[in-house]
Amino acid sequence: MRVRRRRFNDVPDPAGNGLLDRRVFLKGGAGALTAGAFMAFASSDAKAAPGEAPAGMKVPGAPLSLYGSPATFEREVTRTLIRSQPGTTGAGASRTPLEALEGIITPSGLHFERHHNGVPTIDPAQHQLLVHGMVARPLIFTVAALSRYPMESRIHFLECSGNSAVMFGTTPPAQTCGQTHGLVSCSEWTGVPLRLLLAEAGVDPRADWILAEGADAAAMSRSVPMAKAMDDALLALYQNGERLRPENGYPVRLFLPGYEGNMSVKWLRRIKVTDTPTMTKDETSKYTDLQADGKSLMFTYPMEVKSVITRPAPGLKMTGPGLYELSGIAWSGRGKIRRVEVSADGGQTWAETALSAPVLAYALTRFRIAWKWNGAPTVLKSRATDDAGRVQPTRDEFIAQNGANAIYHYHAIQAWRVESNGEVKNVYA
Amino acid sequence: MRVRRRRFNDVPDPAGNGLLDRRVFLKGGAGALTAGAFMAFASSDAKAAPGEAPAGMKVPGAPLSLYGSPATFEREVTRTLIRSQPGTTGAGASRTPLEALEGIITPSGLHFERHHNGVPTIDPAQHQLLVHGMVARPLIFTVAALSRYPMESRIHFLECSGNSAVMFGTTPPAQTCGQTHGLVSCSEWTGVPLRLLLAEAGVDPRADWILAEGADAAAMSRSVPMAKAMDDALLALYQNGERLRPENGYPVRLFLPGYEGNMSVKWLRRIKVTDTPTMTKDETSKYTDLQADGKSLMFTYPMEVKSVITRPAPGLKMTGPGLYELSGIAWSGRGKIRRVEVSADGGQTWAETALSAPVLAYALTRFRIAWKWNGAPTVLKSRATDDAGRVQPTRDEFIAQNGANAIYHYHAIQAWRVESNGEVKNVYA
Numbered sequence: 001m002r003v004r005r006r007r008f009n010d011v012p013d014p015a016g017n018g019l020l021d022r023r024v025f026l027k028g029g030a031g032a033l034t035a036g037a038f039m040a041f042a043s044s045d046a047k048a049a050p051g052e053a054p055a056g057m058k059v060p061g062a063p064l065s066l067y068g069s070p071a072t073f074e075r076e077v078t079r080t081l082i083r084s085q086p087g088t089t090g091a092g093a094s095r096t097p098l099e100a101l102e103g104i105i106t107p108s109g110l111h112f113e114r115h116h117n118g119v120p121t122i123d124p125a126q127h128q129l130l131v132h133g134m135v136a137r138p139l140i141f142t143v144a145a146l147s148r149y150p151m152e153s154r155i156h157f158l159e160c161s162g163n164s165a166v167m168f169g170t171t172p173p174a175q176t177c178g179q180t181h182g183l184v185s186c187s188e189w190t191g192v193p194l195r196l197l198l199a200e201a202g203v204d205p206r207a208d209w210i211l212a213e214g215a216d217a218a219a220m221s222r223s224v225p226m227a228k229a230m231d232d233a234l235l236a237l238y239q240n241g242e243r244l245r246p247e248n249g250y251p252v253r254l255f256l257p258g259y260e261g262n263m264s265v266k267w268l269r270r271i272k273v274t275d276t277p278t279m280t281k282d283e284t285s286k287y288t289d290l291q292a293d294g295k296s297l298m299f300t301y302p303m304e305v306k307s308v309i310t311r312p313a314p315g316l317k318m319t320g321p322g323l324y325e326l327s328g329i330a331w332s333g334r335g336k337i338r339r340v341e342v343s344a345d346g347g348q349t350w351a352e353t354a355l356s357a358p359v360l361a362y363a364l365t366r367f368r369i370a371w372k373w374n375g376a377p378t379v380l381k382s383r384a385t386d387d388a389g390r391v392q393p394t395r396d397e398f399i400a401q402n403g404a405n406a407i408y409h410y411h412a413i414q415a416w417r418v419e420s421n422g423e424v425k426n427v428y429a
Numbered sequence: 430m431r432v433r434r435r436r437f438n439d440v441p442d443p444a445g446n447g448l449l450d451r452r453v454f455l456k457g458g459a460g461a462l463t464a465g466a467f468m469a470f471a472s473s474d475a476k477a478a479p480g481e482a483p484a485g486m487k488v489p490g491a492p493l494s495l496y497g498s499p500a501t502f503e504r505e506v507t508r509t510l511i512r513s514q515p516g517t518t519g520a521g522a523s524r525t526p527l528e529a530l531e532g533i534i535t536p537s538g539l540h541f542e543r544h545h546n547g548v549p550t551i552d553p554a555q556h557q558l559l560v561h562g563m564v565a566r567p568l569i570f571t572v573a574a575l576s577r578y579p580m581e582s583r584i585h586f587l588e589c590s591g592n593s594a595v596m597f598g599t600t601p602p603a604q605t606c607g608q609t610h611g612l613v614s615c616s617e618w619t620g621v622p623l624r625l626l627l628a629e630a631g632v633d634p635r636a637d638w639i640l641a642e643g644a645d646a647a648a649m650s651r652s653v654p655m656a657k658a659m660d661d662a663l664l665a666l667y668q669n670g671e672r673l674r675p676e677n678g679y680p681v682r683l684f685l686p687g688y689e690g691n692m693s694v695k696w697l698r699r700i701k702v703t704d705t706p707t708m709t710k711d712e713t714s715k716y717t718d719l720q721a722d723g724k725s726l727m728f729t730y731p732m733e734v735k736s737v738i739t740r741p742a743p744g745l746k747m748t749g750p751g752l753y754e755l756s757g758i759a760w761s762g763r764g765k766i767r768r769v770e771v772s773a774d775g776g777q778t779w780a781e782t783a784l785s786a787p788v789l790a791y792a793l794t795r796f797r798i799a800w801k802w803n804g805a806p807t808v809l810k811s812r813a814t815d816d817a818g819r820v821q822p823t824r825d826e827f828i829a830q831n832g833a834n835a836i837y838h839y840h841a842i843q844a845w846r847v848e849s850n851g852e853v854k855n856v857y858a
Contacts, residue, residue, distance in 0.1 A: 036631070042570045054551075059646060060518075060646050068538040107536075107537060126483075196467070267485075
């Protein structure tokens with residue numbers, strides 16, 4: 001097994017200020033490195049030997065367990081609770097700590113939450129889903145009945161349409177990456193295609209919409225176009241292999257790939273087939289986009305193409321000049337991610353990053369690129385393009401187009417300022 | 430939105446005893462169904478209306494939480510503890526409840542465990558990984574140092590080479606699917622390619638092996654060929670997005686895609702570069718395959734092509750004649766799954782199943798097929814083929830080839846007998 005000799009100096013610089021070619025570390029590619037290339041990270045000790053066994057090797061370890069939990073040393077890696085309604089505990093949001101995570105799967109314990117009146121406790125043996133309205137025969141499904149239907153599994157992101165709403169503000173919030181961008185998570189969802197249940201009930205050909213209603217105390221309800229219901233909508237029963245978590249709609253939720261998270265109604269109790277949208281409180285008083293001219297956009301379903309660098313990011317600190325890997329996530333409610341570029345000079349020059357397989361439609365995509373930081377202050381940015389050719393706008397472009405009155409669908413290029421002391425800050429740049 | 434009318438009667442039967450074409454439920458395919466096709470599952474009620482709100486809608490729900498847990502109604506979905514050493518709590522195995530799960534991701538709390546002396550408690554701020562032996566410069570890596578290196582994310586199964594060992598026995602064990610086959614799980618693993626660290630240390634060209642040693646009280650250690658170490662071996666730091674769970678090697682484990690699970694040494698403390706295998710206790714007294722002729726096979730690394738139907742399966746019960754979806758998992762340590770066939774007549778005829786995307790190398794692959802059960806007793810089987818063209822053998826073929834003395838690498842076709850009362854049993858058939 002021979003190692004090809006190559007130093008970073010031989011690697012082409014695709015953009016300014018230290019970004020390296022995305023293939024630099026690939027197996028058999030330009031990335032096979034000379035011994036010592038990263039040396040500053042490890043301690044070199046010519047006499048290093050196994051030495052005495054650490055204390056943990058001298059006593060039997062902890063027992064097997066029925067259901068595991070994270071290490072106690074990771075106890076600070078939690079969701080961030082942000083309550084929107086003073087005096088309540090279950091009306092608000094909790095955010096995924098993106099800067100502490102890697103890959104594309106969000107562990108279910110850290111999936112973001114957004115509830116309008118808390119998490120109901122639902123006995124799956126008692127729960128019923130009613131399909132009624134403009135159908136040949138109204139149907140009532142128990143969870144046991146739903147579990148008999150054919151299922152599909154898909155890895156999809158879910159993003160609250162209010163994610164990054166703080167970025168509409170006039171000053172950049174001094175928050176962690178997860179606090180500004182952590183109303184997005186990604187899971188493997190398994191459930192029954194809604195089209196099978198609608199076919200079973202027999203949809204009136206004049207029906208163009210459905211109403212979906214949750215069994216929470218907010219009776220969360222949204223209208224969904226029939227085309228989406230018949231396309232890729234799922235009634236999700238499983239999340240990351242096991243039954244849904246309570247805060248994600250146990251025992252059954254609607255799941256609409258790529259659409260604003262609020263429409264994937266949790267604790268689903270009712271689907272009414274209709275000819276028009278129902279204009280519920282949740283889609284009129286909320287989840288409409290107030291524009292600069294005072295008009296509001298309704299029914300703006302797909303989440304737009306978006307990305308964010310999660311390492312480094314606010315909440316983490318750089319530890320001196322040298323080689324780093326920039327890592328981040330990109331996603332689009334329009335399909336797959338085609339490309340993510342990164343700039344290490346505030347947007348003057350851009351380098352294409354490596355996308356980690358699998359790159360899936362309506363899923364988070366992990367991107368990575370190597371960066372030799374010279375220790376000088378600078379601004380990092382990422383810019384995603386989806387397979388529909390849509391590109392993230394700058395914040396200025398986004399605000400010029402949409403105004404600053406809305407709180408939904410913010411998806412502009414995110415800038416992180418790296419200070420010479422290694423601190424990473426949210427900036428408008 | 431029009432629904433194409435089609436009854437099951439129009440769907441070609443690819444095999445005997447009620448198996449339906451794998452495309453039967455695909456969007457726009459043969460699967461668009463007449464209203465009422467599944468009706469036996471749902472209740473039809475012409476007067477059905479939303480009715481009174483359930484109690485859970487009349488009170489505020491539970492609060493947001495820092496780190497979520499499964500619903501209390503799912504408390505019986507746990508790992509099954511099987512202790513191999515009487516009187517110990519941390520030397521044994523716990524198994525994934527495959528029959529309760531769906532999709533391909535195993536939630537980390539239910540990932541199988543196999544420990545030889547329990548789970549050590551390791552402070553990541555204190556842990557060190559030594560790379561030494563036939564290298565230009567021995568190196569010591571802290572977890573913080575490892576975290577600076579470039580990473581890769583990949584979805585891979587991990588299977589204990591002793592999985593399904595009970596199937597070597599002369600009578601089929603009366604156990605659940607998870608108890609016989611649940612020493613396999615699948616996660617998204619993120620970590621540093623081992624080749625980068627070895628290049629950093631400078632491997633002597635005469636070195637052909639490494640020794641990997643864990644920091645548990647068993648000092649679990651295995652030899653790994655240099656070719657694998659330089660190919661796709663990872664030092665995994667993250668599992669399903671978050672840092673490794675303690676029982677999966679926190680803070681760092683070796684991960685060898687497709688190889689027997691025991692070689693992916695957990696709690697990794699040492700990699701020694703060597704010219705020969707070290708012949709440790711764990712690869713000589715254990716993890717060798719005793720053959721019929723009394724000789725043992727050593728270093729049998731890749732796990733073979735394998736599959737199992739998880740629904741229905743022992744631990745679940747059928748609820749009367751009618752349409753079912755058969756669902757299961759397949760995997761191969763040789764690459765991707767190419768095809769999974771299912772038989773509903775004990776192996777006389779076979780139908781090809783639908784594989785759920787993404788189909789990834791060294792990952793679980795979910796397969797599904799519809800089955801109209803006529804209520805008569807029968808035997809279900811699944812048979813996987815990988816992209817190297819390897820096919821699961823029958824149990825008779827496997828035993829004839831390998832004898833019944835071994836306890837590792839069992840991968841024969843699994844048979845479940847369905848009784849007329851809906852019970853599902855493990856059988857040799």
